[in-house]
Amino acid sequence: MYSHLQERYSTRPPVNVGTLARMRAEGEKIACLTAYDASFAALIDEAGVDVVLVGDSLGMVIQGHGTTVPVTLDDVIYHCKAVSRGLYRPFLMADMPFMTYASREQALDNAVRLMQEGGAKMVKLEGGAGQVEIVEFLSGHDIPVCAHLGLKPQSVHKVGGFRVQGRDEAAAQQMIRDAKALESAGADIVLLECIPASLGKHLTEELQVPVIGIGAGPDTNGQILVLYDVLDITVGRKPRFSRNFVPGTNSPLEAIKAYVEAVKTRAYPAAEHCF
Numbered sequence: 001m002y003s004h005l006q007e008r009y010s011t012r013p014p015v016n017v018g019t020l021a022r023m024r025a026e027g028e029k030i031a032c033l034t035a036y037d038a039s040f041a042a043l044i045d046e047a048g049v050d051v052v053l054v055g056d057s058l059g060m061v062i063q064g065h066g067t068t069v070p071v072t073l074d075d076v077i078y079h080c081k082a083v084s085r086g087l088y089r090p091f092l093m094a095d096m097p098f099m100t101y102a103s104r105e106q107a108l109d110n111a112v113r114l115m116q117e118g119g120a121k122m123v124k125l126e127g128g129a130g131q132v133e134i135v136e137f138l139s140g141h142d143i144p145v146c147a148h149l150g151l152k153p154q155s156v157h158k159v160g161g162f163r164v165q166g167r168d169e170a171a172a173q174q175m176i177r178d179a180k181a182l183e184s185a186g187a188d189i190v191l192l193e194c195i196p197a198s199l200g201k202h203l204t205e206e207l208q209v210p211v212i213g214i215g216a217g218p219d220t221n222g223q224i225l226v227l228y229d230v231l232d233i234t235v236g237r238k239p240r241f242s243r244n245f246v247p248g249t250n251s252p253l254e255a256i257k258a259y260v261e262a263v264k265t266r267a268y269p270a271a272e273h274c275f
């Protein structure tokens with residue numbers, strides 16, 4: 001049964017949660033990137049990226065907002081549909097926007113829409129101790145979940161800016177407790193944004209699930225960047241952890257391949273990209 005599909009999948013099988021767990025176990029770095037449309041998704045697939053995120057960063061790089069807060073679920077679904085049409089191998093993850101997972105039922109309804117309408121295979125939510133119950137509920141309904149810790153851009157107005165998180169001992173210990181609780185609740189992946197490299201290393205060692213970093217140092221199991229930073233088309237100030245991969249390449253495809261290569265060989269992130 002389904003032998004034609006098995007044959008098609010055997011040469012370049014699509015990435016799934018099992019693939020990511022195996023990559024962590026074998027020490028192969030996981031290369032992740034954001035995407036917002038089908039054309040870039042196809043290039044990203046060809047370049048060998050393992051995980052693609054339709055991030056609510058689309059609010060900033062596509063829609064021109066100053067934060068991710070105005071992004072709606074329909075916005076993410078629209079971009080997710082386009083991206084999923086361009087992908088074959090990479091694992092597709094979609095962000096749950098601001099206030100779309102404030103209760104268990106709301107989170108489940110919205111995660112189902114991201115998967116059924118958008119084509120996402122995993123949902124990502126920004127979480128701490130307050131989201132443990134939500135993650136448990138989604139996971140209990142077999143929804144794959146990525147828990148985003150550290151700098152949580154949806155909380156920018158509460159925190160008072162885009163700042164490195166977990167610098168002091170109390171905050172670091174709280175993050176470690178939160179990450180473990182989210183993993184126990186069923187999170188399949190943890191994503192760490194903008195934290196000291198030493199904390200990124202510690203959390204990666206403490207957790208069993210794959211840990212993806214963005215500004216979290218070189219020791220996480222994988223790295224993720226915003227596509228527009230990799231291609232140097234982000235307007236305004238660039239975050240310290242980002243890197244422009246265009247120099248020395250002749251096309252967007254080559255620049256994305258250079259990013260994948262740098263992640264896989266551990267050339268990125270270097271000391272200047274870390275906190």
Ligand code: KIV
Pocket residue numbers: 034053054055056057058095191193214224225226
């Ligand atoms: O929205 C996004 O693109 C993200 C990444 C920065 C991890 O959450």
